Amino acid sequence: MTVQTVLLVAAALISVGLYGTLSQQVVVMVMMGLELMLNGLILAVAGLWWFCAPDPSGQVLLLVILAAMTVEMAMGFAVATSLHRIRRSDLTDTATDLSG
């Protein structure tokens, strides 16, 4: 277990999550892709913390990432609920109002 191997696993998780985020049509599945990317990010930060600078202040960044994950999930559920209520749909293709 080295910093390289930890970051390699994190890269795999981030890439799988990116595939899901880009390819899925259902809003909740897109959220799952984002969660998987954040999962990889947590592992990468934890690995860097342990192998490069195990200072207590570095762990605070992990808690901030966890908070971001919680916010993403809560707001995603709320948006999906609102979308389902208004349009009877759970697909991203029916929610392109803000697309450039």
Next chain:
Amino acid sequence: MVTHLVFWGLAVVAVLAGVAVFVVNSMARASYSLALSFIAVGLQLLLLQQLYVGVLVILMMVMEMAIMAVYMNMFMGMNPAMMSMNMVHGARHALPVSVGVFLLLAAGALFAPWPSRRGSPPADVTAALGMELMGPKMLAMAGVGVVMAATIVSGVVLAAHRTRYDRFGDDLRRPRPADPQPGGVGR
């Protein structure tokens, strides 16, 4: 040696469970695959001595995925009979992009000159984190607290079926609320 084996075993579980999220034919299975991936990463955090964060990830994500499974059964009408669940668009671009990102990140991870460790970890990592949060990093936690409160309010506003604006108009000046079912004192 045992630590290395456990780490690689957990790594394989984390990545394969992550892949399974987008392969399995059921939303509930996808949720629990993601939960499994999070549990594996949480256990890897424990190997990296992140005791508090590791346990937090496992507990939080297991509950979150349980909620997600219930949520998807409630709202996502698709696939009740476990039929083929091919709900992708743009997969032709998504796959090469994600493979390219993986190769880029992997090259960075393997070939970057990572610095050697500076300092040593505290004896009690969890206690040190607590002291940090209650001391010099309190502003970060206070900020997170405000964001969480704003998230609760925003989530309720977005998900609420009928709010006071639906009942009393956009300027809240409607004398009688427009309720589908009349009733209550004076109405």
